Amino acid sequence: MANIPARHTNVGASAQGGPKLFRVGGSGFTAFKWAGQLIGFAQTVSHQSPQPVAAPVAIQPMDQQHPMQIITPAAVGPGTLQVQMYEMYNSKVWDKIMQITDTANLGGVATNKQAFYNDLSEVFIRLSNLGQGIVCHKVVYPPNRVQPVGGKNAFYADNYFNCKITDIRDDESIDIGSMEIIKNMTIQYTHTTRYTGSAGA
Secondary structure, X not given: OOOOOOOOOOOOEOOOOOEOOOOOOOOOOEEEEEOOEEOOOEEEXXXXXXXXXXXXXXXXXXXXXXXOEEEOOOOXXXXXXXXXXXXXXXXXXXXXXXXXXXHHOOOOOOOOOOOOOOOHHHHHHHXXXXXXXXXXXXXXXXXXXXXXXXXXXXXXXXXXXXXXXXXXXXXXXXXXXXXXXEEEEEEEEOEXXXXXXXXXX
């Protein structure tokens, strides 16, 4: 990773008297990866975190003025990533992600020839044949990305496990003023962990 000058100045101090750093979202400070490779040409990525499998319940007998206890589920459902991607000429929006998938998982791909996926059903079949989902990463870089001399760039990442593509909207409507073409892809995952580390220059 090359040295990148600071693009954001944080003003303020924490309760401990040190500088208070706030996260910067865009401008290269957040990256999304599929199977370790950057999801290229993504315009936006929206994340819906896993939701509880049931609503909380207040335990309140008829003779009690206030609830005695609030009970909550000990499980959550899947999380969802919504990716809006620029469509390339002579390429479907899923081609790059599936190329990354086939490179990482060689089974089912002819020697020296990239597999060709015509529609969403073929993407479903290929991913189901892996036997396991893909790991996706959201990498977040600190607001001050100037690398110290002899040091490394710090970052943290959310790791999304058992990712599967669950929908791709290949719809489009073209008129004389249409310029870029944006397509939507939905990815779901089972659970997540957090990692803090550093990367060399």
